[in-house]
Amino acid sequence: MPELPEVETVRRGLIPVLQGRRILRAEVRRKGLRIPFPEGLEDWLTGRRVSAITRRAKYMLVGFEATDEALVVHLGMSGRMVVTGAGGANLEVAPGLHDHVILETDGGARILFNDARRFGMMTLVKRTEIDAHPLFAGLGPEPLGPAFTGPVLADRLAGKITPIKSALLDQRVVAGLGNIYVCEALYRAGISPRRKAANIGRRRAERLVRAIQAVLSEAIEAGGSSLRDHRQPSGELGYFQHNFAVYGREGAPCPRCAGQRSGCAGIRRLVQGGRSTFYCPELQR
DNA sequence: CTACCATCCTGGTTGC
DNA sequence: TGCAACCAGGATGGTA
Numbered sequence: 001m002p003e004l005p006e007v008e009t010v011r012r013g014l015i016p017v018l019q020g021r022r023i024l025r026a027e028v029r030r031k032g033l034r035i036p037f038p039e040g041l042e043d044w045l046t047g048r049r050v051s052a053i054t055r056r057a058k059y060m061l062v063g064f065e066a067t068d069e070a071l072v073v074h075l076g077m078s079g080r081m082v083v084t085g086a087g088g089a090n091l092e093v094a095p096g097l098h099d100h101v102i103l104e105t106d107g108g109a110r111i112l113f114n115d116a117r118r119f120g121m122m123t124l125v126k127r128t129e130i131d132a133h134p135l136f137a138g139l140g141p142e143p144l145g146p147a148f149t150g151p152v153l154a155d156r157l158a159g160k161i162t163p164i165k166s167a168l169l170d171q172r173v174v175a176g177l178g179n180i181y182v183c184e185a186l187y188r189a190g191i192s193p194r195r196k197a198a199n200i201g202r203r204r205a206e207r208l209v210r211a212i213q214a215v216l217s218e219a220i221e222a223g224g225s226s227l228r229d230h231r232q233p234s235g236e237l238g239y240f241q242h243n244f245a246v247y248g249r250e251g252a253p254c255p256r257c258a259g260q261r262s263g264c265a266g267i268r269r270l271v272q273g274g275r276s277t278f279y280c281p282e283l284q285r
Numbered sequence: 286c287t288a289c290c291a292t293c294c295t296g297g298t299t300g301c
Numbered sequence: 302t303g304c305a306a307c308c309a310g311g312a313t314g315g316t317a
Contacts, residue, residue, distance in 0.1 A: 002310060034293070034312080058311080077311055078295075098295085117294045119311060162287065171312080178310055227310065228297075247310095274290070276308090 002075040004176030005219035007058050010081050013233030015053055017083050021105035022049045029100050034076060034121045057139050057175035069124045076119030083233040085110040139175040143212050150206030157197040164200055165193035166273045180225060180247045183278045185212040187246045192284045193277045246278040254280035
């Protein structure tokens with residue numbers, strides 16, 4: 001679901017209602033999602049004041065004053081954070097079936113962690129030990145960070161016989177991409193999703209890094225992509241889905257080939273590692 | 286290592 | 302209209 005741009009959008013949406021605020025009430029309405037919630041999470045959260053809210057890959061980290069522990073949130077496939085209250089929305093509305101965690105702040109906001117498919121998670125991790133934590137230890141570089149460069153990507157792909165599409169979905173290679181943005185980035189870079197990862201040379205790696213950075217930045221700028229579940233915490237829709245060149249567009253004309261290359265039969269779909277890949281066979285080699 | 290598959294869940298869409 | 306099959310943004314663990 002939510003890939004890096006959507007998580008980043010959620011993070012930015014939570015800052016105005018959570019950062020600097022004290023949690024007055026926390027309600028955990030089931031034992032857990034993908035993994036169990038920490039024992040006593042409601043009591044742990046109650047009375048704490050939120051410091052910084054940051055992001056690593058597709059994980060959001062909510063820090064608190066006077067403790068090294070941070071609340072780690074992963075939205076899985078269908079997770080959302082919904083803010084009501086502060087903007088005038090009705091606090092009396094009963095929680096819905098998939099509202100699993102509810103936070104209320106001293107600013108009058110209520111924040112719902114809603115996750116229909118329950119692939120998300122919420123747990124506590126010590127910030128100082130985060131890099132050694134099993135959830136984070138193996139993660140590759142942040143795609144929008146300074147450490148993600150052509151040579152770095154080329155190195156990380158070296159020796160891999162898996163297709164580049166699958167390699168980019170591997171969070172150990174680069175952290176934060178999902179199915180949509182991998183498809184879009186490969187299209188922009190003109191690289192076939194079937195190409196073996198090891199066959200991405202320096203030049204292609206450079207192009208790919210630029211394409212990944214561009215597509216992620218543009219998507220964040222647009223508030224992410226709203227397919228099915230994703231909305232900003234305020235309820236607003238992201239609109240980057242209107243800018244997809246290939247994702248979900250099987251049979252549609254390729255935006256760059258259309259009318260120019262006679263051989264282009266439009267966007268095609270294939271399945272790699274059980275996931276749909278969308279691409280233009282004419283443009284991506 | 287690698288590729289492939291199933292699994293955790295619910296809900297929306299598609300096709301008969 | 303009803304119902305079943307299929308599909309979905311993720312991550313992981315098992316198997317060959």
